[in-house]
Structures are given as C-alpha cells and as structure tokens.
Amino acid sequence: MASDGSTASHSPHQETGPIERFVYDDAVVRKFLFASIIFGVVAFLVGVIAAIQLAIPPALASVKALSWLEFLTNTSFLNFGRIRPLHTNAAIFAFAGNALFAAIYYSTQRLCKARMWSDKLSNLHFWGWQLIVVCAAVSLPLGLTQGKEYAELEWPVDLMIAVVWVAFFGVNFFMTLAKRRERHMYVALWFYIATIVTVAMLHVFNNLSLPLALVQMFKTGQTPAAADWLKSWSVYSGVQDAFMQWWYGHNAVAFFLTTPFLGLMYYFLPKAAEKPVYSYRLSIIHFWSLVFIYIWAGPHHLHYTALPQWASTLGMLFSVMLWMPSWGGMINGLLTLRGAWNKVAADPILKFYVVGITFYGMSTFEGPMLSVKSVNSLSHYTDWTIAHVHAGALGWNGLLSFGMAYWLAPRLFQAPIWSKKLVAAHFWLATIGIALYVLGIYTGGITQGLMWRAFDETGRLQYPDFVETVMTLMPFYWIRVIGGTLFLVGGILCLLNLVMTWAARPAKYEETVHEAPALGPVFIDPPPQPTEITASTEWAKDVDQKYIKGWFHRVWERKPAKFTIWVLIAIFSASLFEIVPTFLIKSNVPTIASVQPYTPLELAGRDIYIAEGCYNCHSQMIRPIWAETRRYGEYSKPGEFVYDHPFQWGSRRIGPDLAREGGRQSHDWQIRHLENPRQLIPDSIMPAYPHLLKDALNFESIQGRVDAMAMLGVPYGDLVQKGKAIEAAKAQAKELADTLVAQQGYADMGDKKAIALLAYLQRLGTDISKPPPAEPAKPATASAEVTK
C-alpha cells in the first residue's frame, strides 16, 4: 500500500468565486419517484398477465370455471404478442427510466452543489417522458410497432424520445455540470454522462426508419389515413438490421439499466451505509473498461444465426472480457459495506441494496457465460434468457430502485416512512418472488433447450412434436405466475408506503438553503503522488506517476467536456469497429439469386405479422445445428433476408420457428389455426386471432408499402407504378381465396387480413428451394453456402 497521510500535503491552488446561495429542486425528484413506482406496479401487473396468458390455455380447456378468462387468449389488443412489448417497455422505460431520472436529478444537484440548470427543462423532461409512456401504453396494444424488441415504439414517439432525452434531459444535465460548484465530478456523474450520450446514440441509429405516411404523400401521391402516420420500416434490412438491433438492444441493457444504476449505487449506497466508497481507482478502471467493452458485446444475441461469424465471435469475446469490469461495480458496492454488516442486518434499505448488487453480480457472471457460443447454442431461444433478464431487471434494477425509494421518501416528503414493517415485508416478498421466478424459469428454459436437441438412439428427435416441449413447461410457468405475483404485491406495498408517507408531509416543504463558492477560472492540479519506481528511466517514472496512479484522471474529473469527449470516443470507436465491416463488406451477406422481394400482398401480410407481435414467440432463424435443421428444415442463410425491413429473427421460441413455414401446412390449416389454434392443436398455447378473419384488409395502403420498400432499395420494378401493387395484391388474394375454397376452407377470406398473413406465411423460407428467375437481372453471385 502506497502513501499514507499525504492527504493534506498538496493544497491545490484555486480561485474561488463569491459565495452563492441555492436550494435544490426536489419537487421534480418527487414526481419522478412516484411515476417510477406507479408505472412499476403497472409493468409488474402486465407481466403477471403475460405470464398467466402463457400458463392458462391448458387450464382453460380442462377447467370449466375458468372459461370466463378465455378473453386473455383471443382478444386482439390483449394478446401476448402485444402485451409482452407493453410489459418490457413499461418495465424498462417507465419503471426503471423514471427511477433513474429520480436518482440522477436528486444526486446530480448534490454532487454538483447546484440546482438543476433549468426548472423548465426539468419539468418538460418529466411531463414529456410521461407523455411518451402514455403513448406507448396506448400504441403497443393497438399493434403500432416497429417490430424490433425494446425499440417497438413508432417514429413519432421515437422523435419525442429523442427530443426529451437530448434537448430537455441532456441539455439540463450538462448545463448543470457546467454551472457546478464542486470542482471534481464524482464517479456517479461519470456513469450519468455515459448514460446520456450513449443512449442518445443508440436510440437514434437503431430507430432510423421510413414512415408510410411520408412515402404516401411524397411518392405515391395519396393522402395518408390516420393509421398510416403510425407505421414505418427500419432503413436497415436482414443481417444488418439484426446487427443494429442487438447493438442497440444489448446496450440498452448496458446504458439504460446498468450504467445509470451503477451511478445510483455509487451515490445512494455510501449515503445509506454512511461509509466511504471502497476504491476510487477501481471506480476508474471499471468505469472505462465497462464503457469501452460493453458496446462490442451486442452480437452475442445472434450466435449461430446468419450474422457473419467474426461479428458473433467478437460479441462473445467482449462479453467474456466484460465479466471483471462488471464485477468491479459489484466489488465496490459490496466492499463499501465492510464493517457495516451489522447495519445491513437491521436496515431493510441496505438489504435491498445488498441483494440487488448480488443479483447484479450473478447476472453479470451469467451474461458472459450465456454469450459463450456452446452455452448459447443450448440457451438461445429458451426461457433461460428470460430468467437471466429478470434476475437483472427485478433483482438489480428493481431492488436498487426500491432501496432508493425508501431512502428518499422521508427526505423528499419530510416525514418518517409510514411503515418500516412494510418495507421489510416488501424486501422479503420481492426477494422470494424473484427467487421463485428465476429458479422456475431457469429450470424450464434448460429443460426445453435439452428437449429440443434430444435424439434417441435411432437418430430421430426424441420430442419431435413441439407442443410436447411446451407442455413440459407448464408447472414452471405457474411458478413464474406465483413469483411474479409476489413481486407485484411487494410493488403495491411500496406504492402504498410512499403514498402514506407523502400524506404525512408538512403543509409546506422546508427548503434548505445551501451555500458554496462559485468555481473560479483558475485551478492548479496538485502534483502527482511520488512514484516508488527508483531504478528506471524518468519516462517510466512519469508514466507511473501520471497514468498508472490515476493522476491524469483526477484532472479529467474537473473537465466535463473533455471527459464526455473521451466517453464518446470510447463508444463510437468500439461501435464503428463492428458496424463499418457489417455494412461495407459485401461477402458478409452473399446474395441468393432465387430470393425475390415479397409480393405486395405478402408485404401487407408481413406488416400484420409485425403488428400482431408474432416475433415475440416465433423465431425466423434456423441455426446450423443438426437438431434444429431436423426439426425445422434447412438452416437460414444471410441472403434470404436482404428484403426484410425490419428483420424478424426473434429471440424466443415460445412457439416453433417459422423460417421455413411456407408450404408446410395447407392454406386451410393456416386459416383455421389463426382462427383458433386449439381446434387443430389441442395443447397449443398460442392466442387465437379471430379478428384477422373478420377485419377487412386495407388494399389501398399497399401501394405506399411497396413504394416505401422500393425507396429502401428493394427492386420492385413496375409495381411502383400507380395502382399496380394494389392490382397485384388483389389478384394474389383472389387466387389464394380460390385455393382455400378448393381446400374446403372458408369462402369469404379474399378481402380479409388473414389472406395477406396467409400469403406471407406460405412464402416464408421457400425462395431458397426455387429455381433462380429466368432472366437474371444481375450476374449470378448466387451461393447457398455461407462463409464466415
């Protein structure tokens, strides 16, 4: 251990300005805190509903008394495919989002010794964000979605998010930094900086999309209908879209659910424990390694897919390297509590933190493990992933948010917490709830993964019938319902406790006036600590003093602009290393001559597939794994997805893969299966879609859809001429409807939504076995073989 007692020996030279008086804005923190817990309860409730939807279909069939719950499985706006995005968006953006805003607004002011720069921006941020949440709550059940996980919200909402995040939140935060009265920035602020700049970058680049309404107005020459204003397509397609999506998706976990919560931990944990943070130099090294390494890890969501192998390998390796940077945060959190464990035993708030940080440690070990390809080949598409994210979201984000809420409540409402017993009860409900949830779903996930790949001794799949593997999960699904319900009850107790504490607030909040000198323009950094290196060159001594001992970082900590630029360099350079080759190297996506654009009707059907959220349960990506090709057919090739805006590879197989669904069933089977899957597969847990057989298909909008694809580079030829696409769609619909009748199917399907979805489903994955078109437009570069 190096120096001791050098604390006061180098007095920095600085000029300070006049003493200033200021009060903190706690009103906005109170609002964010309430919003977080209220929306948290909503998010948990929707989660429990979704969990019930997966568990209940067999019970509905056998228990007459439950039949009134049938609506959970056949109501268009309540179906799982729409409820699941509502749940994830509410949990991430409404619950965790508002919690992290509360944490940032409370701690930033105190760490900067400055009120937020603009109360107006604080309030615009608060109300703007709640408006976004309400828009999400309305639009997602209506099926208005971009079809990319955690980036479902349509473009007008995306624009709102960009404005609120950058212009309201970002500007307010960075101006507060600029006006701060504390010379150096504490580690929590570093994490907030990384959060704000990175989320802005991720959000903008993943959500670049082409709106239907604009295409209709400026290309098609058509007045958009109301719904057309809320439909857009990703500008990226197939492999590239998948890459961008998981670059975004993974880093949403990193920079929305990890970095701000580490910042939260760094402020609220030492506050609650009344202990110094364990290690400043660990803060430095784990902050920078986390920020730099996290960005690369996204492709681990796409192992064994049509993504080029080098990208997938980088995703795995950077995830493995991320293990220790993540644990740096856990170590700093848990070791801060050294000598305070007696307090932990007595104080439920600290218990929330300890268990929360422990879940963080478990998730960030599990994450690298799941990203190892061989583990991932088992875990991918199973509930194992779902258990993993819930250990993180409920355990880490949830418990930390609750711990913060209980610590803040008496301070914000200036009244003692209403019931300490309820706080303790909440802690146990939440902890046991999470334990039931994740242990149940781990077991279910691994079980199903093993069943999918099991062969018997004669070389045939041991569980060839997919629904058999689903039935095995039922007990685990009910355990999840119980665990989730306990967690929900805990959330309700928290809300109750907050409301009652708030009700006991003083008539007028007391506002403490603080005093601190303004920062003067001059600051001379204290000299570096002496080096212990003696027998070496001056250069080595210099490096040791300035860099290895972290002196340079202390200098950065008083320069927010420079600090932010280094964060930007870290995240941009890491991103570009993967993005540039993915987009520029043609051989990453070998084209296949026989793969042609979707017909206009199929395109319309694809948009229905997206709107119904089919990708929430069905993947469209068969991996080159023997058990998988045995079950679903030939593995997926990158060139098959070049016209897929957005990609629909999915991440979970609650139902079977659909990549080669085309032609596997008759038209009649598909239509009856959509009407009610259980009339064909009694054990199916898929929702019923009777509305698709009744709702009229909007043929008029199809021209705009085709024009939009053409603008994105899909070769549609003549079909972009006015009305041609609609004609073609009607012709195909008639043909399909006629065949349906010939198959003794329903007679009046020709103008219904179901016919378009049928067209799309019957097309899926069939191009690869067709001969290439008669007159090849381009020299044939066709290759069905995938190279890395």
Next chain:
Amino acid sequence: MAVKDFLSDHEYDGIREYDNPTPGWWHAIFIATIAFSFFYFVYWEMNPRASTPQSRWAAAQTAEYKRIFSSVGDLQNDEATILKMMGNEQMLNVAQGFYQSTCIQCHGKDGGGINGVNLTDDNYKNVKKLDDIFNVITNGANAGVMPSWKNQFNQNERVILAAYVATLRGTKPAAPKAPEGDPIPPWPAPAK
C-alpha cells in the same frame, strides 16, 4: 483491514472515497479473459482450417445419414422397396420421427386424421398402390391441402416415410376421421 485503507481527500455531498488497490484476483481474471479472447480470436477467425458451424453441421449430416442409411444404401421409390422398408424396424422408427415432427398436425398422432385424411382406414383419395404414397408426399395433393415435402426430405427419407404411413393402415386410432375416397385393395404381401 480498515487500518490499511487509504482515505483520499475526495468528498462529495458527504461521500468519501478510499483509494484501496483493486483486488489481485480481479486483475488476474481480467487479464486472463483478455488473453483467452486473443487466442480464441486468432484460432477461430484467422485460421483457415478452423471448423465453422456450417462445416460442423455438414459433417453431422453426413455422419447421421451414414449411420441411419448405411444398412440400406440409396433407396428406390418403387413398390418393392417401400414394401421392404415396411418390414425394417429401424427405418420405420426413423420415419416415425419424421412423421411426428411434420405430419401429426394434420393427420394426428396415431394417423386418425384431423384436418388431413385418416391414414388408418382402407379408403384413399390419391393412392392406388404403395408408391403413390411416396408421390403424394413428394408432390402434395388435393390442391395443396397436402403440401409437397420434396424440399424438406430427401428421397431416402420420403421412401421410409411412405413405408411408415403405409404401416398405419389397419391400426386403431383413438378418434378416427370418417373415411374419404375409395377403398383400395390391401398392400401386397411382403416378399418371402
């Protein structure tokens, strides 16, 4: 332990920081993961002889086909071959796997028929003799109600699947669908 802690002069809103060294095991594992990553990348991404998921899949396919079909070789789609396969327990077993992953959604687990025809009775719509089963599986039938499976299964697989389907005739399903089509004579007796 606390004695050795070095408390820095940093203080923010009452929060102080120790400047404890990072644990040695932390450094060791971090460096180990970086070293592992370096070698892993070089081996798997810069080595032209490293296998790929696709090459391993192709090897698995070859090995499986060899294992399953080595005893019978390439199968003809004629009546005699199908008849022979109807007596080959091993092949029927493999084909049952195909049937269960592909056919049961329409024809039922025991062949009794759901949306598709009952395969257990003596009535057939598109089959007059054994090799017609192969043809229906290959080309589909009934305006696409029965899809074509020639892209999903190779010839050998379709031949043994036809044999398996033929053996369903005469079994007793739990909920048989009414017969469709015309009765046809029984399958020929197995050779020998």
